[in-house]
Amino acid sequence: MKANHLKTIRAALLTGIVAGMMASPVLGGSVSTPDSVTVATVNGPQFTTVNVPVSIRDLSGTPLGLDQPAGMHIQAYAIKVNYSPASAVQSVTFTRSGITAGLTPAFESSPSGPGTISLIDSFSEATNPIPFTLNGAAPGNEVAQLHVTLAPTATPGTVITLTLDSTLTTLSNDSGTTSEMTSNSSLTLVNGQITVTPSVPAMSHIAILLLALTLAVLGMRVIRF
Secondary structure (H helix, E strand, O other): HHHHHHHHHHEEEEEEEOOHHOOOOOOOOOOOEEEEEEEEEEEOOOOOOOEEEEEEEEOOOOOOOOOOOOOOOOOOOEEEEEEEHHEEEEEEEEOHHHHHHOOOOOOOEEEEEOEEEEEEEEEOOOOOOOOOOOOOOOOOOEEEEEEEEEEEOOOOOOOOEEEEOOOOOOOOOOOOEEEEEEHOEEEEEEEEEEEEEEEOOOOOOHHHHHHHHHHHHHHHHHHHH
16 A cells, blocks of 8 residues: 555544545446445343454445456455444454454554444555455455443343444545445445343352262262162
8 A cells, every 4th residue: 555545544544534435436337236344233141242243245246346356356444333322331342353354454443432433444455455255145254343341231131233334334445546335325234233131140159069069979879880
């Protein structure tokens, strides 16, 4: 990636707007089946940290993808997730995973605010191509994970919505000249959620002692026979 382009992305991140991606054009006309970004729907035991996969699906016939010429592959993304109720979340981080876990980004940032977190990554196509599976089954390839630590007040049955920001969630090539987003109908977003489930209670000291005694008695009977 050229130094000037990298500076442009960095400046955009600091203001909370991926300006280079948002301003870039889309080649061709309408897209019949857009690429997609999907946040998974999962269950998470109370008092735990829940890992939520985030995936990108690369389909043929879109402005960016493995079926396009060199320089027109999906090599950058800005993914912003809003979560609610924020009071049910103690902390949250957003990291690369899946097919991007072993790659080295040219730029990476994960800005956050009350009820929201983002992950912005850009990779050089020449040195770190993202190995998407073209036309793979939904939801596509996992590229990141949300690590959501549930608040103690998140009781079983609580549903935490994970909503992709339709303005700032964007896919781009590594030069930032072409982007896919909902506003130009080249990208679809699939929201997710976490349903809080009861935690498995730890065994009390008395229960552990009773279990040990039971196993000891059974062991003695086995020896006698």
